[in-house]
Amino acid sequence: MKIAVLSDIHEGLNRKKTECDILGLLADWILEHSPDIFIISGDIAADPDKALAALNRLQKEVPGTRLLFVNGNHDIYAPDSEAAYEKLLRFPGNLGNGPVELANDWVIIGDGGWYDYSFGVDGFSEEEFAAGTYKDYHWPDMKYAHWPGSDAEETRRSLERLEAWLQQYEGRNIILVTHVIPFRHYLRVKNIGSWDFFNAMMGSERYGELALKYGVKKYIFGHIHLRYHETYEGIEVICNPLGYYPSEWLTDSAEEEIASTIKMIEID
Numbered sequence: 001m002k003i004a005v006l007s008d009i010h011e012g013l014n015r016k017k018t019e020c021d022i023l024g025l026l027a028d029w030i031l032e033h034s035p036d037i038f039i040i041s042g043d044i045a046a047d048p049d050k051a052l053a054a055l056n057r058l059q060k061e062v063p064g065t066r067l068l069f070v071n072g073n074h075d076i077y078a079p080d081s082e083a084a085y086e087k088l089l090r091f092p093g094n095l096g097n098g099p100v101e102l103a104n105d106w107v108i109i110g111d112g113g114w115y116d117y118s119f120g121v122d123g124f125s126e127e128e129f130a131a132g133t134y135k136d137y138h139w140p141d142m143k144y145a146h147w148p149g150s151d152a153e154e155t156r157r158s159l160e161r162l163e164a165w166l167q168q169y170e171g172r173n174i175i176l177v178t179h180v181i182p183f184r185h186y187l188r189v190k191n192i193g194s195w196d197f198f199n200a201m202m203g204s205e206r207y208g209e210l211a212l213k214y215g216v217k218k219y220i221f222g223h224i225h226l227r228y229h230e231t232y233e234g235i236e237v238i239c240n241p242l243g244y245y246p247s248e249w250l251t252d253s254a255e256e257e258i259a260s261t262i263k264m265i266e267i268d
């Protein structure tokens with residue numbers, strides 16, 4: 001079974017900047033390579049209506065491939081992010097609806113996840129991270145995401161959802177998917193305050209702890225616009241963002257960037 005992986009498509013921004021139909025190019029790639037499953041690990045768009053429309057359009061254009069999705073922080077940018085999260089569950093392939101069982105005891109479990117500042121650097125208080133401001137830099141989630149609970153509470157809610165599913169499928173071959181980062185290992189520490197401060201908003205150590213506790217085989221995430229594929233702590237870890245054009249792309253061609261970025265893995 002072939003599983004393709006991509007995150008951080010940021011459809012609107014990349015479409016406008018490249019003047020290319022990013023979703024159409026993605027559909028072309030999927031039709032040409034026909035993976036059985038295509039996992040999008042968050043940040044497909046910058047609000048839930050656009051994200052839902054993008055997912056529905058893409059799934060319609062590639063009926064032979066099952067699209068699976070977890071929300072990113074950008075996908076729930078709305079006056080009510082909880083309602084946005086619920087709206088995104090209308091997409092049948094949203095893993096927030098529950099685990100997806102595959103052949104040979106494989107199961108895909110996922111949720112977008114959030115952050116609890118457990119990746120925060122020393123020297124800042126909870127209140128400073130919650131404000132999300134370092135000098136003139138502002139973390140956009142503080143302006144555009146509106147959850148009912150604090151960041152730590154929203155993280156805990158997603159961890160509880162995931163752990164209930166992990167308990168249910170303990171002992172199976174589990175692929176865990178979040179948008180946020182599960183291990184400190186994947187942060188980039190630059191020793192520059194304006195960068196390192198925002199590592200607090202990258203994810204939570206708790207996701208990595210869950211992955212280890214339940215012996216997951218593969219872990220797929222996004223959010224940090226850096227590409228990784230390696231074995232870490234015995235887990236095959238994939239972070240495979242498309243990222244922003246042009247600063248984060250290796251080519252000037254949307255078609256080439258999509259083709260060279262998408263990661264295909266096989267399970268049997």
Ligand SMILES: [Fe+2]
Nearest residue numbers: 008043072223
């Ligand atoms: Fe992103």
Ligand SMILES: [Fe+2]
Nearest residue numbers: 043072073223
């Ligand atoms: Fe993100």
